[in-house]
Amino acid sequence: MIDAVIFDMDGTLIDSEPMWKEAEKEVFSGLGVNVTEQLAQQSASMTTLEASAFWYSHNPWQGPSIQDVANRVVVRVGDLIAKHGVALDGVHNTLSLLDKNQIKIGLATNAPEQLIPIVLGKLGIAKYFSACCSSDNELEGKPHPAIYLSTARALNVCPSQCLAIEDSGTGVLAAKAANMRTLAVPHVDEYDHQKFDLSDFKLKSLSEFGLGHLA
Structure with a gap:
């Protein structure tokens, strides 16, 4: 689970x-x-x-x-x-669904650390996140797994019990290298690209997300 x-x-x-x-x-x-x-x-x-x-x-x-x-x-x-800044489709509903079902929520980004509070604040979603990590604080960013391992550690959850949600091939590689299940939500132009074949699930937007993806 x-x-x-x-x-x-x-x-x-x-x-x-x-x-x-x-x-x-x-x-x-x-x-x-x-x-x-x-x-x-x-x-x-x-x-x-x-x-x-x-x-x-x-x-x-x-x-x-x-x-x-x-x-x-x-x-x-x-x-x-x-x-x-505006949230992508399904973001608010997905976070709310996870929160109601007491699933821990983290953030693992290659973006500079100073942008995290700006994004979460603008989208009005900061309250959902128990841990937020930036590759600013790692020796290497994605596709290296360090950022995902650090976030799992901050959440006090085993990596194998985490689902990573990504839009990029490098992100999927990083999560897989961290031994996590992965869900890809590629940009529409890249939806059929083979780099996402490695992912366990693939959605067109987070509006398609459901608790079944956690089973």
Whole structure:
């Protein structure tokens, strides 16, 4: 039986990818970087620091350090989430259902730690989460399992009794490596991609979630 459900954040609880794109384009363009769509696709799966280093290598700027620029991007993303963030379909109902059935709820994200309270606060769902962990505090982010193992430990639940809910292939790999059951909710454009074949369940949105997925 599943005792805890651990959610990814970006793309699972909130559609924040457009906000990341907007923030990066705004910040890097402001430094004179020519932000092309082709290169932006290459940097999409990188951490903010890795993306900043990537753009610097293509178009070096004068003045602020790569770390400072990465921080600017994160702050801008936080501003955009606070203004425009909305929960994805089924998020509120799924969290309420788990809470009513006394299933522990955690968060395991590659996103910067400072964005967690902004997202949960904006969506009005902070009350549901007993543990929130960011790969900021791990040696490696997903697909390494560390973030999931840390969240299970914080929830005081064995990893094998956890269900991880993810929207990305790297997230599914991380949860599987942590010996967790996985439920994928891919973006509509990636729903049929083979990288999600490893997942135990696959839904088009969390509005399809039910207690049967915990059995």
